[in-house]
Amino acid sequence: MSEPNNPQEERQTEALTPDNTSDQPQKEKPGFAADCYSWLQALTFALVILIVVFTFFGRIIGVEGSSMVPTLEDGDMLLLRCVGYEPTQGDIVVLHKDFAEIHHPIVKRVIAVGGQTVEIDYSTGTVYVDGQALDEPYLGEPMREPDSPYEQGTYWEVPEGSIFVMGDNRNASSDSRHAELGVVDERHVLGKVLCVVLPFQHIGAVN
DSSP: OOOOOOHHHHHHHHHHSOOGGGGSOOOOOOOHHHHHHHHHHHHHHHHHHHHHHHHHTOOEEEOOSSTTTTTSOTTOEEEEEOTTOOOOTTOEEEEOOOBTTBOSOEEEEEEEETTOEEEEETTTTEEEETTEEOOOTTOSSOOOOOOOTTOOOOEEEOOTTEEEEEOSSGGGOOSTTSTTTOSEEGGGEEEEEEEEEESGGGOEEOO
């Protein structure tokens, strides 16, 4: 006949039995050095992305004035593609060529490229390239004949390696119609506008 268990011995046995949870290693909280390393990795990754963007796309530049309204607004910040870019009809570009009172980069739309002709009929507000009327839904209002004596031309032949540019706000734009600017050598083109990056309400690709 077995002897009854001694309650005091049972309590001692339980005290000597290790808790199951105590056998599992405790997870160490990441220290300050680990946090710094994670932040350094994130910053390095961001820096690499920025370098890639500016290497393959180009630069960021701001719009000055209203010559591209309604497509672009004064103060918009633009991301340009500079490397390996060749102007194409319809592109919006930034160029830098001093003329008249303008001594800063300007934003314009490419109307024609080398080898093409441009003709403007102000009576109908129509631009013809190689004899074909352009469909220009981006214009905010009909084009009027300018009063400036520097903008009285109506026909241009664009040499190879040059472009003819105009602003989308035709009635408030100094562009290739201006005798002191005229057709623009492609070497003056800084890049093609890809998108608006600021302000936030204007962010998006530019057509």
